[in-house]
Amino acid sequence: MSDRLHQNANQPCAVLHQLPEGFLDCPADRLIQLLPGPTLFDLPGKDPRPLFISTLLHGNEDSGLNAIQTVLKQQLPRGLRRSLLLFIGNVRAAAQQRRTLPDQLDYNRIWPGTKIMNHPLVAMARWIFDYAACRRPIASIDIHNNTGFNPPYGCVPKLEPHFIALARMFSSYIVHFERPFGTHTAAFSTLCPAVTVECGKAGKESATQQAVGLIEACLDLQAFDNEIRAPDQIDLLRTYAIVKPPRDASISFDGQRADFIFRKDIDRLNFKEIQAGEVFGFVENDFHKLEILPGDGLDSPPGDYFDYVNGKILLNKAAIPAMLTCDPQAVKLDCLCYLMHRINLDGARLYSE
Structure with missing residues (x-):
């Protein structure tokens, strides 16, 4: 199955406005049976300004998928509190429980700001970015796992109060990063407060629950504080x-x-x-x-x-x-x-x- 998918001539990835049957219980390695490839879900909520979530940019990091499935099971029956743009990334690699496949680019190096040129995945990422920009997301969360022992932590490309506040909703450990180039969070930081969250090892229930808490808080979010609360409780690194x-x-x-x-x-x-x-x-x-x-x-x-x-x-x-x-x-x-x-x-x- 190709990573370059077309719903129509101007749409380089699938866009769905409802979940396919079985999605909420589907493990990452079987998503390839439900989705045509990288897929953007545009789901309506009571507040039309969306939260953007990306997950499975690396196919063997499934805590984000597990977390969003948990939240959607709870909220969909009575309606999402906020509209949701959900990007499910590398389903081919997920099918093999791999970060990326040998013939693929890293899905977290293809976003606007990347040094990679003239590649279908880069064009896809730009299209998704432009789609999101038109919707003015309130925040962007990119959910990942580590392979080693790490505490949960958030990564932000800017030290502005709204970014720190978003990361602090996940962990007291906050890492400021400026490289590598082409990450989802760096790109979306030009649209809204954005954070990459590292949940710990994949497969751990604690990793999933950490992400669930952040997603639920962001779906309830009305506005960010303009000042950083309790700065002495933040462990800020670069x-x-x-x-x-x-x-x-x-x-x-x-x-x-x-x-x-x-x-x-x-x-x-x-x-x-x-x-x-x-x-x-x-x-x-x-x-x-x-x-x-x-x-x-x-x-x-x-x-x-x-x-x-x-x-x-x-x-x-x-x-x-x-x-x-x-x-x-x-x-x-x-x-x-x-x-x-x-x-x-x-x-x-x-x-x-």
Whole structure:
């Protein structure tokens, strides 16, 4: 089945105004039997200004689908409190319980602002963005899962009060990001307050319930506060560096021989303030080095975060990692981790005394 779908000549993805029979109980890996491909649902509610939700941009991250199914079961019989634009993304990858398939682009790198040009999925994302823009959404939520141990957290591209308020509805951990390019949330931040929420590991009921709470709160939302409430209860961080092994390098987490042998409990370091000298793993040869890419809006290299001493990979400055995982495939498709530092509400980095 092609990812480029046409309902008519001007519509690069399916648009449905009601749910197909069986949708509310359909697991992610069987959606391909109900939907023709990427699908935008436009569902009416008592308040016509919609909430936008995207889920399954990565096919193996199903907490968002489970959460919206839970909410719709509760609200549809008596009518949605607010109109809903719901985008169901990579149903082909979901059918195989994969993030993406080998012939696909990452569905969370195709949105306006992407560096990818002249691709049907990029055109589809632009069309969905324009469709939503005409409806003036009150907020946008993009729901994801992690493969490693992380607390629930929200990611925002802007530090404006409405964005912080939206993220705070989900978690006290809020990450300000400016890369990667082409994410759904970065694109929709030009339309409305927007957040990416990371719910923890897929398949966990706690991850689903965390997303349910946010969706319900947003469907009830009348307006955002113009001031940030209880700022001392927010743990605000910014991504400064993205860490990747070289594309052709082999990696392991179980001690098996590889170019990079990472510690098997590395994902337990997520959201902890790690000091210089922490061992991340080992390298087979001295010439193997991790790639450190900018995580903020600057194009200049962020500097080296690691030393390589007697085969050990050592953090050389304090940092707070996120999205560390022990899944080699996830590392290959995305990254080993993001390295963060705390910031204040003005965006200035906070340095430990």
